[in-house]
Structure formats: structure tokens, C-alpha cells
Amino acid sequence: MSAVYTSERFVGIDFGTTNSAIAVAETDGSVRVSTFESGGVLTEVLRSVLFFEADPDARSGVIVTAGLAAIEASLAGNEGRLLQSIKSFLPSPSMDKTAIFGRVFSYEELVARFLKELRRQAEVTLGPLGRRAVVGRPVVFVKDGEDGREELALTRLRTAYAAAGFTEVDFQYEPVAAALEFARGRDDVSTVLVGDFGGGTSDFCVMRLGGHRREVISTSGVPVAGDTFDGRIVRAVVAPELGLGSYYQSFDKRLEVPSALYWNVERWHHLAFMRDRETLHVLRKIEASAEHPERLRTFIRLIQNNLGFALYRAVDRAKVALSVGSEAALDFVDDDVSIRRTVKRADFERWIGDDLLRIGAGIDDALSRAGLTEAQVDEVVLTGGSSFVPAVREVFTRRFGTERLRRAAEFTSIAHGLALDARARAVSEARG
Numbered sequence: 517m518s519a520v521y522t523s524e525r526f527v528g529i530d531f532g533t534t535n536s537a538i539a540v541a542e543t544d545g546s547v548r549v550s551t552f553e554s555g556g557v558l559t560e561v562l563r564s565v566l567f568f569e570a571d572p573d574a575r576s577g578v579i580v581t582a583g584l585a586a587i588e589a590s591l592a593g594n595e596g597r598l599l600q601s602i603k604s605f606l607p608s609p610s611m612d613k614t615a616i617f618g619r620v621f622s623y624e625e626l627v628a629r630f631l632k633e634l635r636r637q638a639e640v641t642l643g644p645l646g647r648r649a650v651v652g653r654p655v656v657f658v659k660d661g662e663d664g665r666e667e668l669a670l671t672r673l674r675t676a677y678a679a680a681g682f683t684e685v686d687f688q689y690e691p692v693a694a695a696l697e698f699a700r701g702r703d704d705v706s707t708v709l710v711g712d713f714g715g716g717t718s719d720f721c722v723m724r725l726g727g728h729r730r731e732v733i734s735t736s737g738v739p740v741a742g743d744t745f746d747g748r749i750v751r752a753v754v755a756p757e758l759g760l761g762s763y764y765q766s767f768d769k770r771l772e773v774p775s776a777l778y779w780n781v782e783r784w785h786h787l788a789f790m791r792d793r794e795t796l797h798v799l800r801k802i803e804a805s806a807e808h809p810e811r812l813r814t815f816i817r818l819i820q821n822n823l824g825f826a827l828y829r830a831v832d833r834a835k836v837a838l839s840v841g842s843e844a845a846l847d848f849v850d851d852d853v854s855i856r857r858t859v860k861r862a863d864f865e866r867w868i869g870d871d872l873l874r875i876g877a878g879i880d881d882a883l884s885r886a887g888l889t890e891a892q893v894d895e896v897v898l899t900g901g902s903s904f905v906p907a908v909r910e911v912f913t914r915r916f917g918t919e920r921l922r923r924a925a926e927f928t929s930i931a932h933g934l935a936l937d938a939r940a941r942a943v944s945e946a947r948g
């Protein structure tokens with residue numbers, strides 16, 4: 517027996533790598549997107565971060581906050597762990613649990629914590645959300661669909677949503693949701709290519725849309741997006757300040773500092789897991805005979821003082837500024853760490869060159885699966901925060917020109933479309 521909507525409101529949830537949003541469609545077809553309030557700031561998304569602080573008074577021993585409140589607590593220097601881009605770990609079997617202040621959390625529990633908080637805060641503006649929702653998923657969680665990982669990601673999502681009270685969820689591809697929002701209220705049928713560029717993944721779909729038609733012709737995706745771009749800036753600008761590319765002496769050999777040590781710094785979400793003794797031990801050993809020991813010391817301080825997120829903010833700000841200017845300041849100054857550089861957009865575009873090629877290949881894949889040429893696409897819709905990057909838009913203008921390009925609300929189109937999808941599913945169920 518298929519589930520029945522218990523209320524006449526239809527819930528769409530976009531749990532994103534960087535930002536999350538919830539929307540509700542009412543029976544009359546109107547859609548409301550939730551707002552989130554923190555310290556007087558109102559936003560339509562909740563930042564997908566969690567901050568764990570030790571609290572001996574709390575029953576569990578820890579206090580957990582989400583969104584801007586979590587970021588503020590972390591930047592205020594409160595002792596704790598900030599977890600971000602948790603969605604990226606969905607297909608990683610090795611990320612099954614982590615100990616925080618002596619308490620072991622399963623990975624699903626971490627995701628559930630965030631979803632519970634997302635729900636709680638959204639219900640302040642939207643009212644009770646019930647137990648059923650259409651929830652987004654990227655087209656591709658992991659490249660080459662390695663054994664069982666897609667299933668692992670979906671099972672984990674389902675478990676976490678259930679723990680947050682959403683016991684009946686239907687998955688929908690995120691770019692398909694954006695297309696549904698885009699086509700809303702349109703009578704003319706057109707062939708639409710959607711590109712959704714988020715923090716963790718870039719996803720595509722080709723659809724025939726308009727009137728009552730909502731046919732998915734093809735989908736594709738690549739796990740390359742905003743987090744990858746940040747990582748390129750770190751590798752090119754920040755890592756050399758932390759010793760990448762410099763040398764140290766090991767017995768009678770002059771060796772380059774292993775570049776693998778910088779892998780975690782490029783992937784912010786890993787940095788919170790990096791405060792392990794072994795890494796620090798290796799870094800201290802290298803520092804002792806390094807040609808630029810001060811760089812290794814900066815690296816050690818970064819890890820010890822838990823400055824990963826503060827550094828990430830500085831890098832992300834520079835990246836965002838490069839979407840409008842031809843150069844931007846990357847300023848990261850803390851008590852005893854100082855990294856100041858000017859970043860040029862032309863350099864940034866060179867650093868993300870391979871990523872742009874992979875994005876181009878994603879578009880080609882979507883078109884070839886659809887059996888269509890570029891000329892046969894009527895409209896191209898771009899959404900997601902990383903679609904602000906001029907070089908990403910250029911990948912499309914080069915192929916399709918500017919005439920056919922459209923934008924959908926960068927941070928809320930997916931949640932909006934998911935809510936519309938929930939309503940459409942309920943209507944078709946009611947018709948039997």
C-alpha cells in the first residue's frame with residue numbers, strides 16, 4: 517500500500533553540502549520556503565554545519581548547534597568541533613563513526629542531528645512538517661559508481677531522515693527538482709538542460725517540460741563543485757605557506773615535504789578529523805630539519821588551534837569576490853598565523869581548469885544520453901551557488917550562447933521544486 521499524505525501540505529527538503537532549505541507546497545499550489553533566524557539575521561537556507569561543544573551539564577555531555585549559530589560559536593573560540601560538508605561522506609564506508617568529546621557518534625547520527633535541527637528551525641516558520649517528504653539527492657554520489665556506494669549513501673540518508681521524523685521519503689534528483697520549479701505555470705513544452713552547481717556536486721538533467729509534461733530524458737553528474745574550487749585555491753595559495761613544495765633533510769637526503777600531508781587541508785570537511793597525534797608527530801619531525809621551519813610551524817598551529825574553518829572562510833570569501841572582481845584579497849590573520857595574498861581571477865580559472873573540463877564532460881554526457889545535440893536544447897537553466905562562478909557560466913555560453921541561458925533561484929530552487937514534486941505525487945496518488 518502506498519503512503520498517503522496525512523496533511524494537505526507537501527514538503528520538499530534539500531539537504532545540501534553547504535546549505536539546506538525546506539519548502540512547503542499548499543493545496544492551492546502556492547509554495548513557501550522556510551526562513552532561518554540567527555542573531556537577528558534571516559536567511560532562506562540553514563548552513564549545513566554542526567558544532568559540538570562539551571557541556572558537563574547536558575545529559576549527553578555535549579551541546580550541538582547547527583547553521584550560523586554553530587559557525588558563530590566556533591569562530592568565537594569555543595572549544596569544540598565544527599563539522600561541515602557532512603553530506604560528502606554519505607558514500608564513504610570508512611566514515612562510519614567518530615568520537616566527539618569521548619562520545620561515539622555513528623555517521624548517520626551526525627546527519628540525523630543536522631536534519632532534526634533543520635526540521636525544528638523550519639517548523640518555526642512553516643508549522644508542523646509531518647512525516648512525509650520528497651527529498652533531494654545528487655545524480656551521482658561518487659565517481660564511477662564504485663561498488664555499493666550509491667546504495668550506502670541512499671540507505672544512510674533514509675536512516676537519518678527517519679531519525680528526524682521523516683519516516684516516508686521519496687528521493688528526487690536535485691536538478692530535476694530545479695527543472696520542475698523552472699517550468700511551473702508554463703504551457704509551452706520545451707527541451708531544457710539544467711545544471712545545478714553546489715558545494716559538493718555538479719548535477720545535470722535534460723527534460724521535456726511544460727503543460728503537464730515533465731519527462732526526464734537523461735541525468736548525469738560529477739562530484740566536482742564549490743568545495744573542489746576552494747581546494748584549488750588552498751593548494752595554490754595556502755599550502756605553499758604551510759610548507760608544500762619546500763624541502764627538509766632526512767639523514768643524508770634532501771626530500772620534498774610529502775604533498776599528501778596537504779590533502780586534508782584542501783578538503784575542509786576532513787580537517788576537523790585531522791587533529792590526530794600521528795599527523796602532528798610527522799609535521800614536528802619534518803619541521804626539525806626543514807629548510808623553512810616557520811612554514812611547518814604555521815601548519816602545526818593551524819591544526820592545533822583548530823583554525824581550519826576560519827581559513828576556509830577566508831578562502832571562500834576570496835572565491836566569492838572573484839565572481840564579481842578580477843582580483844580579490846585572501847586575508848587570513850589569527851594570533852600567530854598570517855596569510856595575506858591577492859588572488860587574480862585569471863589564476864583561479866587556471867587552477868580550476870581540469871574541474872571545468874570535467875563539468876564540460878558532464879554536460880556532454882547528459883546530452884549524449886539524451887541523444888540530443890546542443891542545438892536541440894531550447895533552454896539552459898543554471899542554479900546552485902557555484903553557478904555564480906563566471907568560468908562555470910562560460911562553459912555554457914561557449915556551448916549554447918547567452919540567448920538560451922536562464923537562472924533559477926540559486927539557493928532555493930531545489931527545495932521549491934521538491935515541494936512541487938511532493939504535491940504532484942500526492943495528486944497522482946489520489947487519482948489512483
Ligand SMILES: Nc1ncnc2c1ncn2[C@@H]1O[C@H](COP(=O)(O)OP(=O)(O)OP(=O)(O)O)[C@@H](O)[C@H]1O
Nearest residue numbers: 532533534535714715716717742839900901902904
Ligand atoms: N557568489 C559566489 N561565487 C562563487 N561561489 C559561490 C558564490 N556563492 C556561493 N558560492 C559557492 O556555492 C557553494 C554552495 O552552493 P549551494 O548552496 O547551491 O550548494 P549545496 O546545495 O549546499 O551543495 P550540493 O548541491 O553539492 O549538495 C559553495 O561552495 C559556495 O562557496
Ligand SMILES: [Mg+2]
Nearest residue numbers: 532690714900
Ligand atoms: Mg544543492
